[in-house]
Amino acid sequence: REFTASQIEAVEAISRQVITQLDLSAANRKLALSQERLSEERERFKTIVEDLNEVVFRADTNGRWTYLNPAWANHLGFDPQASLGEAIAARMLGADRLSFEAKLRSLVEGQVASIRPQVRFITSLGEEKIFEIFVKNCQAPDGSPFLAGTLTDLTQLFSVHAKSIEQEHYINSFYASTEFFMGVVELNATDIIMLSGNPALQKMMLADSSQKFPMSGTALGMPREVIDFWRAKYSECISAGGRSSFDYQETSGRWFRVYLAQVESAPGEIPRFSYIVTDVTEELERLRTLNTQRNLLETISEHAGDVIWMADIATGDIIFVNKAYERIWGSSRAELLRDRSTFLQPIHEADRARVMEAMPNQRTGKYEEVYRVQSPSGERWVRDRAFPVKNAAGEVVQLVGIASDITEVRHQEEALRLQKQDLELVISHLPVAICVYDAAGVREFVNEEWSRCLGWSAAEVIGKKVEPALFLTEEGHQAAREFRENVGSTREFTVFTKDKKQKVLLVSVVPLPQGKKMTVFRDLTHERSQEKIIEAQQETMIESARLSSLGEMAAGIAHEINNPLAIIQGSADLVQSAIERGGMEPEKLARSMERISTTVNRIAKIITGLKSFARDGSRDPFVPASLKSVVGEALELCQSRYRHNGVELTLDLPEEDVVVAARPVQLAQLLVNFLNNAFDAVEG
Incomplete structure (x- = not known):
């Protein structure tokens, strides 16, 4: 059959209208399918959608999302946070993706200031949606470049209500340009x-x-x-x-x-059909992946330890709850799905009214309650939270909640509370003083021993900074500041108490978590006082022992001095007699005078040794001391006692003198004590 040009033109016009109607009908079916699948998804997973008209986005110069507003979830069903880092074209249809990426490269390379192509995206339900994507180059305050723009959903332009010239023109353009x-x-x-x-x-x-x-x-x-x-x-x-x-x-x-x-055609005419063919390979692959993920999430939900529940706002009914509900509440899920109020019955009567009063807050997302559930397995503690789910109009249509079993946590918290209480009781009665302060130096705790030792009550110092006024001098203040920073050290301090008395404390600094520190000190005031008394007593005993030794050596020393005096006296008498007789030979006179001088020197040495032994040399400085000299001084005091009592004293010194750094007086006193002890031992 031959067709005229006008007939063919008419047929083409009719075909375009038919295709348009078919396309619009398909779009309506897609929209209905989208709404049905979106409803199914909302029943299974928690989504929080905000009412925004356009997707506003930001991307890096590599074409990857860095920000997506909640409208991304509205239009495409993907979580904005989970989509960050994906390529802008990742969700586009294959052919559109290549075309868009070419235009995006020209934008990034500065060939154009902005682009506004129309592309098709695949939604989370596997549907195709047509968007106008506007992208332009931008620059951050720090000079770094980025991309920003909007996604405008044009899918509705293909609905049966798109009758305007602009919409018709767009459809014709799409027919001519679409792939x-x-x-x-x-x-x-x-x-x-x-x-x-x-x-x-x-x-x-x-x-x-x-x-x-x-x-x-x-x-x-x-x-x-x-x-x-x-x-x-x-x-x-x-x-x-x-x-x-x-x-x-x-x-x-x-x-x-x-x-x-x-x-449509007249009866008997040859059947004609309009058709649209689209590549759905990626769509089907996404649907398979989505179904796999959905099954996985359903499996996870069923095996989750927390109770996951969903409720319909219109009916107030629970439309989904996982298996954990039966374990924690001890009631069947079927019973809860029939009557939502049954979940209230096992709640502890002391908590039930509070939970019921807070339930209206579930619509606002401000619901979080902790309560007890009386289940057949025993009392359980539960933390229950709820979040609203909104539709595209911003209306709350569902509630999604999570109820977590925190029984073990509560038991642990109670055990820790009791442990803390016991620990504080023990610390309060320890015989050492303890003070805990935070990183800023503010006291948080002092025990009873601290208050008893320093005089301030806990109420007077808790919440206040550690006062350097406790320490006696400015040097003490500075030492205390440095000491508190030197964690793990121990040092003595002299401090003032509340009644201005001085006390000696042995203080240690112990590090605690969160920058806190603990000072532990022991009162050494009494010990130091006793040490001074003992030291004085020891000095008295040493002095007594020294005087006792002098007394024991007195007879020998007197003999050692009397003999030289007799020699001096004899020599003097001899000289005197010679003078009275008229003179003395010079040689004899010289020998007499030498004998007198030698004897005087011997007496002087004895007296010097006696003076050294009698005085306290503990504060003398260390000086080079000759061992021969020290031994000689000690022997001057002791050898007469040995000699007159028939005790042999053998001296064996090296030929060369030995010089050491010492206190000569104390060294001589030590040798005298050794020699006296040796004499007593031999005599006994």
């Missing part, structure tokens, strides 16, 4: 005739620009089995009432979805 395969076909007795097609279809099916529709399937080189396949599908469309859709896989392995709609 969907769109066209009109009719059936004859044995073949299919491609009457028209959009540019994408023409590019795929026509070998070169010289070929034009209409063309038969045979002329286009379709195998017989392919022609029969399509004829069977068109027949199924007629049987289904004029509309149908199906998926099929090509030999390349890619999947396509076909939407068919029979064009």
